[in-house]
Amino acid sequence: MTGVPFLHPLTRRRLLACISATVTAVALSKRSFGAETAADGYRVLHARPDTAQLRGKDAGPTPIWGYDGMSPGPTLRVKQGDELKVRLVNDLDQSTVVHWHGLRLPNAMDGVPFLTQKPIEPGQSFDYHFAPPDAGTFWYHTHFGSSEQLARGLYGALIVEERDAPQVDRDLMLMVDDWRLLDNGEIQPSFGNFHDAMMAGRLGQYITLNSEDTLDISVKTNERLRLRIVNTANSRIFQFRTAQHVARVMAVDGQPCPPNVAPNGVLRLAPGNRVDLFLDATLAPGARAPITVDDLRGGELQVGRLVYDAGPPLRDKPLGEPQPLPDNPIPAKLDVANALKLDVPLDGGGMGMMMGRGMGGGMGPGRFQGYGVPPQQRIWALAGVSATGHDGPPIFTVARGRTVMLNFANRSAFPHAMHVHGHHFRQLDPSSEGWRPYWLDTVIVDVERAERVAFVADNPGKWMMHCHMIEHMAAGMAAWFQVT
Numbered sequence: 001m002t003g004v005p006f007l008h009p010l011t012r013r014r015l016l017a018c019i020s021a022t023v024t025a026v027a028l029s030k031r032s033f034g035a036e037t038a039a040d041g042y043r044v045l046h047a048r049p050d051t052a053q054l055r056g057k058d059a060g061p062t063p064i065w066g067y068d069g070m071s072p073g074p075t076l077r078v079k080q081g082d083e084l085k086v087r088l089v090n091d092l093d094q095s096t097v098v099h100w101h102g103l104r105l106p107n108a109m110d111g112v113p114f115l116t117q118k119p120i121e122p123g124q125s126f127d128y129h130f131a132p133p134d135a136g137t138f139w140y141h142t143h144f145g146s147s148e149q150l151a152r153g154l155y156g157a158l159i160v161e162e163r164d165a166p167q168v169d170r171d172l173m174l175m176v177d178d179w180r181l182l183d184n185g186e187i188q189p190s191f192g193n194f195h196d197a198m199m200a201g202r203l204g205q206y207i208t209l210n211s212e213d214t215l216d217i218s219v220k221t222n223e224r225l226r227l228r229i230v231n232t233a234n235s236r237i238f239q240f241r242t243a244q245h246v247a248r249v250m251a252v253d254g255q256p257c258p259p260n261v262a263p264n265g266v267l268r269l270a271p272g273n274r275v276d277l278f279l280d281a282t283l284a285p286g287a288r289a290p291i292t293v294d295d296l297r298g299g300e301l302q303v304g305r306l307v308y309d310a311g312p313p314l315r316d317k318p319l320g321e322p323q324p325l326p327d328n329p330i331p332a333k334l335d336v337a338n339a340l341k342l343d344v345p346l347d348g349g350g351m352g353m354m355m356g357r358g359m360g361g362g363m364g365p366g367r368f369q370g371y372g373v374p375p376q377q378r379i380w381a382l383a384g385v386s387a388t389g390h391d392g393p394p395i396f397t398v399a400r401g402r403t404v405m406l407n408f409a410n411r412s413a414f415p416h417a418m419h420v421h422g423h424h425f426r427q428l429d430p431s432s433e434g435w436r437p438y439w440l441d442t443v444i445v446d447v448e449r450a451e452r453v454a455f456v457a458d459n460p461g462k463w464m465m466h467c468h469m470i471e472h473m474a475a476g477m478a479a480w481f482q483v484t
């Protein structure tokens with residue numbers, strides 16, 4: 001992959017050449033102990049420091065921040081339409097909030113500091129409660145001081161279960177993350193530094209699946225797995241691959257799509273993106289197959305393995321073509337003729353070559369409104385505004401029910417991952433001029449590309465829109481809009 005000229009050296013192992021043959025099947029969920037429920041039915045979740053064995057059992061622990069001390073935090077499950085009640089207790093020594101990524105929820109529950117709620121101070125708590133309208137794969141993460149708090153591990157999965165569960169043998173969460181570690185295993189603390197913010201964001205050299213060095217998933221021949229994959233990295237785009245297996249995509253960003261097979265089995269996931277795969281374990285008993293991500297240099301890194309049981313197959317042959325997942329009640333009728341149309345240029349950053357075009361040669365004073373972001377951090381801009389996403393005026397206000405069309409035009413030297421809160425959007429296919437057959441809440445906008453998206457603004461409130469590359473967001477690529 002070009003366009004990412006700055007990268008910390010990747011350390012050692014996990015190149016495919018050195019796969020060891022010894023296998024210990026690691027239990028996937030050691031994560032269910034200690035769940036605390038209050039008398040009033042709230043699931044109590046503590047944001048607190050702890051440690052994780054990111055570098056394997058034999059290396060020293062890494063101090064992290066996690067929900068209930070774990071990263072990923074506990075996987076929360078709720079049935080579609082039922083109320084989820086979570087009391088976040090802040091046991092950190094700084095403020096925090098929880099954002100429920102991809103959920104179409106009441107605005108007051110969206111977890112954006114200063115826009116939808118006050119930050120939760122150390123020692124304080126906040127009650128989140130909402131009934132998710134859509135079944136699917138979502139995630140929750142900090143939205144405060146994210147460059148540090150997300151990089152330290154404050155995220156977890158939220159699964160909204162279909163009323164009628166599809167036929168799969170097992171349902172697994174796979175959260176892929178990159179960590180920037182010091183030699184002693186501690187998280188390197190240069191959060192939000194100028195260099196990262198100018199370039200591709202904070203990229204870590206250490207890649208984990210569910211915070212495991214190499215995640216072994218034990219399978220039986222002809223078993224069907226539902227793999228729910230989430231990119232939880234601060235800024236890294238992953239090309240995720242389940243080698244030797246057909247990756248049948250069933251849902252994207254939590255919303256069902258027509259089942260389709262990923263070309264070459266590669267899933268390109270921006271920070272925040274999710275994909276639900278149905279994976280049929282079609283290899284012979286005893287087989288091994290790597291799960292990989294790209295190393296940004298054209299190679300592949302093993303982050304996990306499918307480890308086949310040597311015993312007899314689970315069934316004679318794999319299950320047949322799956323039915324699509326049931327539709328969610330998302331407002332599907334886009335009224336393009338009467339849409340509010342807005343150009344959203346994405347400007348700024350380093351690497352110069354396009355600075356002159358979008359930036360008038362640089363970020364001179366007065367070029368941007370710049371409210372809320374200290375001048376030295378005004379590196380990026382969205383729709384001509386370099387801001388925090390909660391200060392200042394909205395970039396637009398739209399009446400509830402109207403269609404909004406946004407043209408995200410990347411005029412910088414780095415890709416961006418544009419995320420809209422509280423709504424899912426369609427993406428225009430430039431070749432056919434038709435809408436792609438899936439919904440997204442986060443879209444990659446590559447260098448010198450523009451992506452046109454549209455959604456029905458059906459959810460009243462103040463919603464953030466920002467690059468999900470956290471260092472870009474923190475350095476100005478953030479805004480908000482209002483649905484009245």
Ligand code: C2O
Nearest residue numbers: 099101272419464
């Ligand atoms: Cu994953 Cu502003 O969010």
Ligand code: CU
Nearest residue numbers: 416467469472
């Ligand atoms: Cu960005």
